[in-house]
């Protein structure tokens with residue numbers, strides 16, 4: 001098999017809540033004439049992102065409850081094999097990592113495995129950087145720095161939430177961490193897709209000094225010991241007002257180590273699913289699909305952070321069930 005027939009691969013990384021799924025949806029729309037196969041990796045037990053990606057089901061593959069960079073390697077290789085067997089069905093493979101993944105390890109099969117590079121060609125690793133929260137994330141975790149250091153393109157997202165001065169400052173901060181990456185910016189209404197697709201890893205790696213290029217290929221396996229995920233599943237309908245209020249209070253005053261919340265909720269007397277997310281302390285509520293007639297209306301919620309106490313979270317959630325007075 002010739003290398004030219006290899007499928008192009010784009011890896012999307014970035015810390016928890018940076019906007020990877022939002023960007024992925026934009027990318028799917030941008031590439032509307034091409035067929036993308038998408039691998040979604042989620043850290044939490046409850047796969048939520050798969051529901052938020054606007055992609056034909058048969059082109060979306062979810063690997064949940066573990067981080068691709070350290071615990072899901074076997075599944076990942078099997079999936080690459082299955083995808084290759086159905087290679088006529090797609091033009092490009094896009095992988096969304098978890099928000100805590102080390103992209104060096106996710107990229108490793110495409111760079112160092114004896115066989116994989118014949119079938120798949122890693123074109124670019126894009127790291128989404130949350131303009132509003134990156135400074136705190138860099139202060140408190142190693143993951144954000146690893147992701148920025150390894151990536152070819154650093155896409156500063158959520159630029160609608162910061163001033164031009166803050167944006168310029170973040171650009172400089174990123175250049176300080178990874179001077180060789182291409183730094184771009186955008187937000188959910190406007191991403192620089194054309195520039196992203198003009199940038200390929202080869203051009204960047206070739207321009208790098210050999211010393212730096214070698215360093216970026218280093219494998220760093222780690223198990224995210226201090227970051228954990230808590231998943232809950234409830235049948236009881238929730239009260240939306242109570243839930244938004246309790247979650248806001250909880251995130252602002254009682255849970256400083258919660259980096260990410262994502263949930264799909266069954267709200268009393270609502271025909272639509274309600275998607276509630278937070279990134280650090282910012283809470284967002286949005287309407288999702290209509291609940292299908294033949295499905296159980298189960299609410300699913302995932303918290304990701306440090307020092308999480310399951311009993312406290314469960315108690316807070318149970319206090320938000322809808323009650324007849």
Ligand SMILES: Nc1nc2c(ncn2[C@@H]2O[C@H](COP(=O)(O)OP(=O)(O)OP(=O)(O)O)[C@@H](O)[C@H]2O)c(=O)[nH]1
Nearest residue numbers: 015016017018019020021022099158187188277284
């Ligand atoms: N204001 C604003 N909010 C955004 C933008 N992009 C994403 N968001 C919001 O940020 C939150 C997280 O976005 P996601 O796309 O789910 O982030 P993610 O990186 O996939 O999250 P994880 O998979 O949990 O790491 C959601 O509430 C989005 O609506 C943006 O450009 N501007």
